Amino acid sequence: MAQEKNDTAPSVDPLEPFRGEEFRLLISDRTMLQQVDVMFSKLLGFTAVKTLPPGTSRNDSIEKLAKVLLTTEVHALVDPTGLLKAGENKSKNEAWRDFLVSVKARIGQTKSDEEKVFSCLSRIVPVLVEASNYQIREKYVRTFAHFRIPGAFIFPHAESNKLNEQIKERLPILREFLEELLTGKDTALEKIKNRERDEKLSERKAKADKLMAEGVKLKNSGNFEEAIIRFNKAIELFPENPDAFMESGRGYNKIRKYTKAIQRFTEAEEVARDLPAPNQEIAGARVLQIKEMIDNGSDPESPEVSKLVGEVISNFNAALKKAESVTPVSEDDSPDGKEEAVARIAGSIFKTGLGEQLGHRHKAVQELGVLARGYLEKTLKTDSDNMPGSQMICLGLAASDEGDYQEAERLLFQAAERKECFMDACREINYVGAQLRKKSGPNESLRLYTKLLDLNPPNKAAVLYNMAVATMAKNKRIDAAGYIVQSVYTDPSLPKERMFYENQEIRELLPGLITSFEKIGENSDTMAPVKPQEPTPLTPSDATFPALKNRLEQMIRQDKNSAIKTMFVLGQKAPRFLISEEALGSELIMAMSAHAHKSYKSSNNPQIVRFVKLLAHGQDEKKRREQPVIPFAEELVNLETAISKGSANSLGMFLAYLNEKPDFFRSGAALKSESVALLASKIMKKQSAGGNIKGLKSIAPVGDYLAERTRYVTFVKCIESAVNALAQADQRLTARYIAQAITVAPESVDRHYFYEERDIVAISKEILMKLGAVNKAELN
Numbered sequence: 052m053a054q055e056k057n058d059t060a061p062s063v064d065p066l067e068p069f070r071g072e073e074f075r076l077l078i079s080d081r082t083m084l085q086q087v088d089v090m091f092s093k094l095l096g097f098t099a100v101k102t103l104p105p106g107t108s109r110n111d112s113i114e115k116l117a118k119v120l121l122t123t124e125v126h127a128l129v130d131p132t133g134l135l136k137a138g139e140n141k142s143k144n145e146a147w148r149d150f151l152v153s154v155k156a157r158i159g160q161t162k163s164d165e166e167k168v169f170s171c172l173s174r175i176v177p178v179l180v181e182a183s184n185y186q187i188r189e190k191y192v193r194t195f196a197h198f199r200i201p202g203a204f205i206f207p208h209a210e211s212n213k214l215n216e217q218i219k220e221r222l223p224i225l226r227e228f229l230e231e232l233l234t235g236k237d238t239a240l241e242k243i244k245n246r247e248r249d250e251k252l253s254e255r256k257a258k259a260d261k262l263m264a265e266g267v268k269l270k271n272s273g274n275f276e277e278a279i280i281r282f283n284k285a286i287e288l289f290p291e292n293p294d295a296f297m298e299s300g301r302g303y304n305k306i307r308k309y310t311k312a313i314q315r316f317t318e319a320e321e322v323a324r325d326l327p328a329p330n331q332e333i334a335g336a337r338v339l340q341i342k343e344m345i346d347n348g349s350d351p352e353s354p355e356v357s358k359l360v361g362e363v364i365s366n367f368n369a370a371l372k373k374a375e376s377v378t379p380v381s382e383d384d385s386p387d388g389k390e391e392a393v394a395r396i397a398g399s400i401f402k403t404g405l406g407e408q409l410g411h412r413h414k415a416v417q418e419l420g421v422l423a424r425g426y427l428e429k430t431l432k433t434d435s436d437n438m439p440g441s442q443m444i445c446l447g448l449a450a451s452d453e454g455d456y457q458e459a460e461r462l463l464f465q466a467a468e469r470k471e472c473f474m475d476a477c478r479e480i481n482y483v484g485a486q487l488r489k490k491s492g493p494n495e496s497l498r499l500y501t502k503l504l505d506l507n508p509p510n511k512a513a514v515l516y517n518m519a520v521a522t523m524a525k526n527k528r529i530d531a532a533g534y535i536v537q538s539v540y541t542d543p544s545l546p547k548e549r550m551f552y553e554n555q556e557i558r559e560l561l562p563g564l565i566t567s568f569e570k571i572g573e574n575s576d577t578m579a580p581v582k583p584q585e586p587t588p589l590t591p592s593d594a595t596f597p598a599l600k601n602r603l604e605q606m607i608r609q610d611k612n613s614a615i616k617t618m619f620v621l622g623q624k625a626p627r628f629l630i631s632e633e634a635l636g637s638e639l640i641m642a643m644s645a646h647a648h649k650s651y652k653s654s655n656n657p658q659i660v661r662f663v664k665l666l667a668h669g670q671d672e673k674k675r676r677e678q679p680v681i682p683f684a685e686e687l688v689n690l691e692t693a694i695s696k697g698s699a700n701s702l703g704m705f706l707a708y709l710n711e712k713p714d715f716f717r718s719g720a721a722l723k724s725e726s727v728a729l730l731a732s733k734i735m736k737k738q739s740a741g742g743n744i745k746g747l748k749s750i751a752p753v754g755d756y757l758a759e760r761t762r763y764v765t766f767v768k769c770i771e772s773a774v775n776a777l778a779q780a781d782q783r784l785t786a787r788y789i790a791q792a793i794t795v796a797p798e799s800v801d802r803h804y805f806y807e808e809r810d811i812v813a814i815s816k817e818i819l820m821k822l823g824a825v826n827k828a829e830l831n
Contacts, residue, residue, distance in 0.1 A: 066226070069233040070097050073125040077116055078178055079105040080130055086218050087128060087178065087204075090225050094218075105131070113150070117157040120171040126232075128204070130178040144190050147177065151198045169199040173240055176232070177203040196246065201239035202232050259289035266298060273547030273824065275305040286318075293323040297332060304336055305549065307343070312336045330370035331396050337363045338403045351409045360415040363403070367419065370396045371426045390438075393430040394445035397423040401448040402482060407489075420452065440472030444479050451483045454490065459483050460499065467506060477508035485517055493521040512542030516551065523556040529794045531557075532564055536790035536818060541783050543821040552829040562830055567793045568819040570800040575816065578806045593627065600633040600640065607639050615647050622662040630669045641673055682803050686712065687720040687727070694726045705730055706746040709753070716756040719804030722763040731757050759798065766796035770811060777810055785811075786818050 074091060078084040084102060091100045103119070106112030112131050119127055131150060155172060162168045177195060181187055188205055195203055206224060209217040232239075266281030282299035289295065300315030313336050320329035337359045349356055374392035400423040406416045427449065431442050438446075447462035463483060467476035480503050488496035500518045508514060515538035522531040535557060538545055545551055552558055599621070607614040621628050634640050648666040651659050686708060693701035705727075708715045721727050731753050738750045747753075773788035789811060792799065799805045806812055 065230045065234055066095065069229075070095075071099055072097070072233065073099040073123065074101070075119050075123075075125050075127045076100065076102040077105060077112070077119070077127060078102075078130040079112070082214070083130055083178065083180070086214070086221065087225075089218060090222050094222055095226065095229070109150075109153075113153050113157055116154055116175075117161075117171075120174055121158060121161055124174075126174050126176055128176045128178050143179075144187075144194055147179075147191070148194050148197070151175075151195075151200075155198060173199045173201060173236075175200050178206075179203065180206050180208060196243045199240060199243055201236055201243065202228065204228055255288045256292075259285040259292060259295065262288070263292075263295060263298065266302075270298070270302060270305075271544070273544030275302045275547070278302050279306075291322065293319040293326060293329070296322065297328060300332055300336070304332075304339060305547075307339075307549070309336050309340045325373060325376070327370040327373035327392055327396060330366040330373065331399060334363045334366035334370065335399065335403075337366070338405060341405065342408055345408050351413070360405075360409070363405070364415060364418060364422070367396065367400055368422060371422065375426065375430065390430050391441045393426050394442045397427050398445040398448045398479070401445075401452040402479075406452075424449065440466040440469035440476065443469075444472060444476055447483070448479060451486055456483065456487050456491065456495075464502075473506075474509050477503060477506065478510050478513075481508075481510055481514050481517060484514075485520075488517075488521050488524065493524040496521045512538045512545050514538075515541060516545065516557075519560075520554045520557060523554070523560065528560065529791050531560060532794035533787035533791040535560065536564060536822075537783050537787035539821050539824070540786035540818055543824050546822075546825040552826070558830045561825060562827070563797065564790060564794065565822050565825060565827070567797055567800045568815060568822055571793075571805070571812065571815045572819050574800065575806060575812050578801075578803050579809075579812075593625075593631070595625075596628055596631050596633040599625070599628055600637055604637060604639045607643050611643065611646075614643055615650075618643065618647060619659075619662055622665050623658070626665055629665050630672065635669060635673055635676070641669070644669055683712070683715045683718045683720045686715055687724060691724060691726050694730055701730065702734075702744075703746065705734070706744075710746075710748065713752060716752065717759065717798075717802060719763075719802065719807070721756070722760050722804070723767070728757065728760050731760075759796070762796040763799075763804075766792045766799055769795065770808065773811055773814075774808060777814065782814060782817075785814050789815055789818065 074097060076084060076087060076091075078087060088100065088102060091097045103115060106115050109131070116127060116129060119125060151172070154175075155168060158168050158171050159165075162171065175198070177191075177200065179191070181191070191203060191205060195201075204225060206221050209220055211217055211220065262281045262285040266278045266285065269275075269278035269281060279299055279302040282295050282302060285292070285295040286299060296315045296319035300312040300319065303309070303312035303315060313333055316329045316332045316336065319326070319332075323329070341356055341359050341363070344356055344359075345351055371393060374396055375389060400419050403419065405419065406413070409416055411417075427445065431438065431446070443462045443466035447459045447466065450456070450462060451459035460480075460483065463476050463480045466472045467480065469476075480499065484496045484499045484503070487499055497518060500514050500521070503514055504511065515534050519531045519534035519538065522534060603614060603617060603621075606617055618629065628634055629644070634644075644666045648663055648670060652663050652667075654660065654663070690701065690704050690708065693704055715721050734744060734747070734753050735750065735757065738744060738747070738753075769788050769792035773785045773792065776782075776784040776788060793805075
């Protein structure tokens with residue numbers, strides 16, 4: 052017969068092994084001290100419990116507690132109520148935190164090792180009475196855990212006022228906590244330490260992420276040195292992130308510190324050995340080194356170059372192998388990750404440009420091509436029309452590498468239709484445009500760039516730069532100047548890129564442009580349009596005119612129809628008022644005058660006709676006063692009058708200006724005059740035919756005037772285009788036309804006529820600021 056289970060067998064008391072543990076009671080509340088002492092010594096049977104008198108002050112209590120923790124291995128039950136300095140602006144929880152900070156600091160004066168300090172603190176057992184509220188209790192637990200204190204006696208408010216009843220209520224709570232404290236202290240402390248590590252890790256990561264974001268922002272603005280500083284600080288804080296190493300390496304590449312760049316990429320590889328990107332970046336850095344060495348005269352077959360070429364091949368090979376092994380981490384990851392990774396690396400191989408440096412028949416160039424195509428054939432197995440956009444881009448680059456630019460264009464523009472690939476596709480179309488220019492000439496590349504700009508690409512500035520290069524290849528210097536300035540105006544960080552200085556013709560074009568815009572900045576104040584002199588009043592003011600002005604303005608604000616009727620009456624009874632200083636100086640009255648003139652100018656009523664003429668007189672005077680005084684305007688009127696009358700004196704007047712007022716022929720007044728230009732042409736023809744022109748000392752100034760006028764005509768067309776673009780709020784296009792204007796007529800920046808359009812001058816100053824990013828040392 053089976054033995055029955057004894058359900059009445061006594062259970063093991065979990066507190067039994069710990070009844071000899073030492074406890075010190077530093078409890079300032081006497082009632083609480085008495086209760087805890089009774090519960091520990093008499094009811095729970097702990098044999099090594101001693102009470103310590105509370106300190107006479109907060110500092111005294113801190114000193115006593117620190118001494119106990121430093122000299123004996125005891126549990127210190129602490130309740131420094133009344134010494135916590137909790138007040139109106141500080142909760143009891145915050146007061147506990149301040150108290151424990153002071154205790155930690157005092158222990159730290161003796162124990163220099165932080166772990167030993169925390170070991171002492173972990174033996175503190177706070178004793179406090181709080182409402183039975185989970186959130187409040189959790190706050191205390193988190194506060195105490197910050198000091199490695201694994202728990203606290205948090206008693207609820209007693210329901211009874213009697214001491215024995217309170218002890219009876221609190222004893223089960225004390226027993227339960229003691230069992231948890233004494234049997235699970237090591238586990239609790241380990242959890243606290245793990246949480247601390249996680250919090251520190253999370254804090255470090257958050258700070259590193261912030262530095263990374265700052266670095267990316269600086270990198271995008273072209274400030275690579277400051278960006279590198281941020282990325283390196285992020286590495287120090289959180290070296291587990293390979294992106295920080297990668298971004299730092301890319302930054303070093305930008306400032307041509309390739310050794311440091313490769314060091315960072317190598318470190319990234321150590322952090323994330325399965326990622327293909329570090330190897331791809333190392334290969335890219337070696338390519339840049341090879342190009343720089345060859346540009347500086349190194350032999351492509353030299354051992355130094357050959358060594359770097361070998362590293363390029365081995366690292367691209369390693370990157371492709373890793374890419375081929377990419378597997379989705381979760382169900383949410385794209386199943387095409389492997390194909391995309393291989394396509395991206397293969398695409399970068401096609402873009403190395405080593406064929407131009409080493410020759411397309413070079414063994415390494417051919418080996419790289421075979422390597423990239425081999426992986427593409429193994430990995431990309433779908434129909435090109437239905438494959439992901441990233442793979443289309445790669446195949447487009449492969450087609451470009453093989454010289455099939457039509458197929459490259461088809462694939463890349465097809466990829467650009469995919470929203471997720473738009474940016475990458477636009478960048479690669481721009482790259483293919485550069486290849487197309489080298490192989491098929493500038494016209495084809497310009498066609499491709501124009502087609503790309505129709506997509507409004509994010510890399511518009513780089514496209515415009517390449518259009519400048521292509522137009523320079525066609526000897527269209529004016530167009531090239533427009534495109535290069537428009538590119539910098541679009542993206543002022545562009546001159547911080549190395550590629551900005553790679554084209555020799557652009558480097559030769561820029562200094563003159565920069566000089567011209569600098570002159571605009573210098574001349575904009577001194578050569579601004581001359582303000583007209585204070586006009587003479589059309590009619591003397593009457594003593595009643597100021598009052599009439601105020602009344603009419605008030606009427607215009609209240610009732611415009613009544614105001615027009617009043618103006619008509621004034622035109623009959625006080626016509627001098629409508630052309631007086633008071634009326635001409637009032638914006639409200641002149642605006643109403645213009646409205647009335649427009650409304651009634653077609654009337655046949657004699658009285659209204661006289662009224663309209665009076666208003667027109669005032670409007671004409673207002674316009675005259677607002678127009679700047681044009682230099683040499685009077686001389687132009689005199690000369691054009693003489694020419695129009697067929698006066699024999701016109702030639703003499705022309706020659707007199709030529710000898711006595713040579714600046715006249717460099718003024719906008721003379722340059723825009725067709726009759727003056729026609730007379731100058733007749734003089735040139737007569738002189739060329741052997742005619743003797745009396746009083747003409749030299750024909751050269753006449754030729755200079757005609758040549759400048761020819762440039763001026765084109766200049767005016769460019770400025771008109773700039774004004775139209777500005778009216779459409781297209782400041783980038785405005786910048787292009789301004790650059791074209793000063794390129795076709797560089798002397799214009801030293802002429803008054805350039806400064807007649809104030810908005811154009813303002814945009815020119817903005818262009819000058821953005822051109823300030825150009826590194827002039829790189830242009831030499």
